[in-house]
Amino acid sequence: MSLFISPSPSLTLHPHAYVSPSMSVLRRLHLNLRSSRRRLATVSAAVRRDTTVWTPAPLSEVEPAAESLFHVAIDVSDAPDLAASHTIAGQYLQLRVPDSSKPSFLAIASPPKLAAKHGVFEFLVKSVAGSTAEALCALKRGDVVELSQVMGNGFNIDLIEPPEKYGTVIVFATGSGISPIRSLIESGFDVGNRSDVRLYYGARNLQRMAYQDRFKDWESSGVKIVPVLSKPDDSWTGETGYVQAAFSKAKQISNPLATGAVLCGHKQMTEEVTSILVANGVSADKILKNF
Incomplete structure (x- = not known):
């Protein structure tokens, strides 16, 4: 009341x-x-x-891959469900190291068939001061880390199939963005049945360019590799500057409606390359990214 x-x-x-x-x-x-x-x-x-479900797994390899980049292999043979969950190039997961509460997101560099056959995930990791990635690169073989479930839809190659219809596929990568691109190339996407597959791969210099030992195999599969160095030494005779500038200069898109693209790397690169492609008639839904 x-x-x-x-x-x-x-x-x-x-x-x-x-x-x-x-x-x-x-x-x-x-x-x-x-x-x-x-x-x-x-x-x-x-x-x-x-x-998040965390699965402990031991490191089987930690080796330098290039300046500030490390090749990291993790044994997931005791976690067959986790290994089997990697089904498409471009997927990623979270990784935690001991004594660090903040996980790192890492794209899986190895093709899905490697996990299925040998129980291994491989990564290309950039060591950044003070980060979980730096702590990971300082570990040794046998040290145990924790992995999350595999995440992401990866590169939806179905959007640029069949290869007879989309004969041109232009791939762009900068820095450690080559990691999921390696997974894509080594997974295979009917490169042999396409007329023009190019990889524009940008790095500061050759010392910072990973996977050079794989170039020969990639080219034998049908991928033309165009390295682009932003700050090369005086002996370099190839493309210089940034990936988007090198591509804009070359272009060579004979049929935009039969062209697809795959991008992974710095935001500025992906945005500018996308603008160039669309301006030249490539359909935006044929430009694939993994994030």
């Missing part, structure tokens, strides 16, 4: 002088309800964050 006091005719009261006790209770209840909702939202968010 509200308590109401009728004022004297000669008494002037402030308009807020009459306070209903029941209204005060309602306000307190409302505030408590809001606080409870905030706590519930926090708990719910924590539950969502904790849904």
